[in-house]
Amino acid sequence: MKIHSIAAQDFLSLASLDLTLRPGTTVVTGPNGAGKSNLGTAVALPLLVLEQGLGGSRDGSDPLELYERAGRFGAAAYTVSLEIELDQPGEQELVRLFAEAAVAAVAANALNAHGEIGHPERGVLALFPGLNVAADSVTSLFRGTLRIAFSARRRTRWWAAWEFDHDGQPMQWILRGPHADWLCRGQLPPWTEGGSASPLLRFTEAGAEKRGSEAPMIYHFLREEASPQTGRAEPAAIDFARIMANIDPTRARAVDVPVLTDGSGVEPSAIAALSHALGREHTGQERYDFRSVLAAVLRQSLVLTDNRRLPLARDFPLAQLRGPADLRDGSAVAAELYRLKNGSIEEQQRFAQARTTFKDITRLDLHLQSTPTADQGMAIDILVGPAGSARIVQFAGAGVQESLLLATLLAGEPGRVVVLDEPAVNLHPTVQRSLSRHLADVQGIVITHSPDMVPCSDITDLDRVVRLTQQSDGTRVSSVTATHRPQLANWMQRLLLSDVRALLFASGVILCEGATELGALSQWWSQDPAGLGDPGSANIAMVDVNGDASFGGYINYLEAFGIPWAVIADGPAFAPTANLGKQLRKLRLAPDDPPAADADFAAWRAYWSRAGVFTLADAFGTGGTKAGEIEAFLAQLDKTLLDTVQAEHRASKPRIGAAFAAAHTEVPAEVTDLYQQIHTHLTTRSNRPTI
Structure with missing residues (x-):
């Protein structure tokens, strides 16, 4: 089995999720509260819904009672969907056996119940319980979407369906819910929701279509296939695809292997074969629906681990x-x-x-x-x-x-699909x-908070990494796209550092041009001068990019995974021809309507702040003046203190910045104002609409 995608609406913390899984293992990252563990729960829920009533609970309890309260913010209804492919030979054979038993049981029931039908019809009916269903006639059933829905407002609260395409037409088989039991008995329910519905297979006598009976009528299909009146040769196998080709795709269906109406009559061997394949005891009075098949596949193929x-x-x-x-x-x-x-x-x-x-x-x-x-x-x-x-x-x-x-x-x-929730909790980074x-x-999903679990030996590894974030309008799923790939390929060396991969778990990132800014600002902001929470407690990471030439690589990486970012740069980076501006324009992140090339520093500072680039400088500081450097700002605050810490720590810029801020205990108003601007910018970007 393969899971190609997972979708959810109003389930737990997932307001709206649509996650496509690539081949291999998908590594799910993101900050706390993003819904990563709930993703594993979404994978587990469909099997619980299918198994209820099929003997899936070992202690007789109903595990679904808990999930009746799983609506987001108390929502009374939610949906979960898995796009699944049955790619293993055993899974495909189980589907074929089901189709074979379903057709054979309908034909046998018709034969047993309508013994008065004479030649050639009786001969036709007697023929088909012993025929096989052609393997290539059920291939459209091998891939589809298993859709689960809960509604507290319905009498039957749980609903499930298998949705797939057959010959270009979307079809829906009801597995559980208001329609399913009625349809499997060959009846319509006394009421319908979301459109009309009909059974897929049932026997009808000749002439029933004149009374408005629904196609396909299995008896007429069998007669067309092998009746001597048609002059066709006796078929070697049943073409199940022809049955589905006659179905009105606008109507929901349910299909089952009905209980034989007369145990003394014909009993197709296909029913016993299906019973054996499902691991059940064959008594001759079983009734199976397609829910049994999908439940057996999920039970065998899905391996989930708790984070405890x-x-x-x-x-x-x-x-x-x-x-x-x-x-x-x-x-x-x-x-x-x-x-x-x-x-x-x-x-x-x-x-x-x-x-x-x-x-x-x-x-x-x-x-x-x-x-x-x-x-x-x-x-x-x-x-x-x-x-x-x-x-x-x-x-x-x-x-x-x-x-x-x-x-x-x-x-x-x-x-098998393996879902691992926090497998790295007790493992050393090398392990x-x-x-x-x-x-x-291995095909699976790894939900983790560890940067060492994020693969990055090759650019293709990043294709298997996704980041979840909660935003005001729903869950956002971010991953590498063709737009970001070229620069990321050139940046792989830096990605090998676990501290860069750790940014995947941050709520926001502040990129500092140098180590002095990082040392000083992190020290001052740890005091929470703006009353907004210090960066650490807000899960905002601060990073030294080691020069303005490196901003572009970091920003491209953060943009690829939807991580809000802000830049703190020195004055020279704001010049019209500076590296930072070139990088942002290349990434198409520069704001519209730039100032004139000869505009003053204040105009360019206001312009770049719209993109999330901020500074403590009040001048470009080009031409060797150093007026735009962070050291110039520190000197304005206390030149003597700056000289002292520079002499003490020599070339260690992080220590110089941290020591200066530790000694200058009063947080400068400019530093407080800078954090307020950055906090507002990151909050705005965190709540931007999903794309």
């Missing part, structure tokens, strides 16, 4: 070792490794892969030791380290245990970077 781990379990009943372990909270890792080690050849290979990945991440060997228990269970110990001196993993530290869980998850079956490399080949 439970202690590793050691004792397991044998029944728990027969199937895949639930690794969401990390406690059952030993059971899963034991199952893989003692399973099929493919599972043993996955165990070997988990060991290899674990050693690559931690440099430790992994061993498994098991002992039968008195209550007919199994005690399983995981040992790490050299064979002669291995220790139990519970005593090896939280980081090693986290690495063990991640290595096990990464060794999962093909087609995080190693893990990041392994994740490149």
Whole structure:
């Protein structure tokens, strides 16, 4: 399975989300409160909705009760959608088996219930319960959008549908909600919402279409396919695509494998095959709808982890070792490794892969030791380290245990989608970077606050990084586009620094031209002179860009990920021909209507402030005068103090700036005013409309 996109409206903190996932693992970044963890919850919810009533809850509780309060700001309704592709052979075969069982059951019911129908119709009906559905006739069902909706105002609060295109026409199969149960019984509901609806498959007798019956009428389709009256050869397989081609695409449908009306009549083998594929006991009285198929696929393919781990379990009943372990909270890792080690050849290979990945991440060997228990269970110990001196993993530290869980998850079956919420909490930065490399080949989502989990060895790595931010009109998703790519490719060396990647998690960034500004302003602003909160508490990062020639690279990077920014520059950067102006014009970020080239400094300062560029200077300071440098401003405040700290700290500009501000305890009014301007600018940019 692949997830191509995730969408949500009014769900938890997600006012409006539309996130496209690229191949491989998508790394989700952003400040606190952006909705990153809620993204993982949005992926988990559809399976809960599909499983309710299908035996998905182990303890009999209803996990959906909690989600009835998941509307944003108490909203009474919300939606969550996953665009999914069933790309694994087993998933596609399950869909084919479902279509085959559905057609066969309708034909068998018609045959059993209408025994009075004579030749050739009875012969036609007898033929089709034994035919296969052609594999290439169900391909349109392999990719679609699983849409989930909740409304507190409806009697049936939960609704689900599978929406896909067939031969260029959008179609909707109702999986759960007001229409679904009625449609699967071959009836219309007593009321409708959002348009009319009909069952996809049902049997109707000859002439029923004259009474206004809905197409497709499965009986007539079967007769057209194989009736001797048509002169056609007996078909080798059923073309399910022809059935769907006759459907009115404007009407919602529900399709199921109905219960056979007469157990003494024809029972197609396809029903038993579908029951086996879904892991159910076949009694001959099952009814399956397409919800069962999608629930089985999601249950098998979706692996989610909580951002809170439970202690590793050691004792397991044998029944728990027969199937895949639930690794969401990390406690059952030993059971899963034991199952893989003692399973099929493919599972043993996955165990070997988990060991290899674990050693690559931690440099430790992994061993498994098991002992039968008195209550007919199994005690399983995981040992790490050299064979002669291995220790139990519970005593090896939280980081090693986290690495063990991640290595096990990464060794999962093909087609699994792994959603990791904060996997780096207990991992050393070097381990995080190693893990990041392994994740490149796995389809999944990593929700993180760690810059070391952000891949950046190549420009293509940034394609898999997205940043979420909350804005006044909804959630904004930012990622690298073709506009920013050329300059970012030239900037990759700088991106290797974790402090630059850490900007992805900031609410805003202040770019300082030099270290003196950074040292002095961060010291003064830590006192919160404007009463707006100091930059640190507001999650505003301050960065020394080391000269005005570097502004453009930082700004391009911040723009790519939608991070609000402001610039503090010296006077020379405001000159009409300065580097900063050239860079902003190249990025198309320069304001319209610039002053005349010979305009004074005040005019150019006001002009560039519209773009978010600010200064403490009152002159260009070009021509070697140094009048526009930060040192000139400090000298105006206290020349003697500046000389003293310069002599004490010599060439260390950060120390000079910080020492001066620490000694000059009264925050200058110009510095307070500067922060007020920057704060207003960053707040305005944070709430700009989403694009």
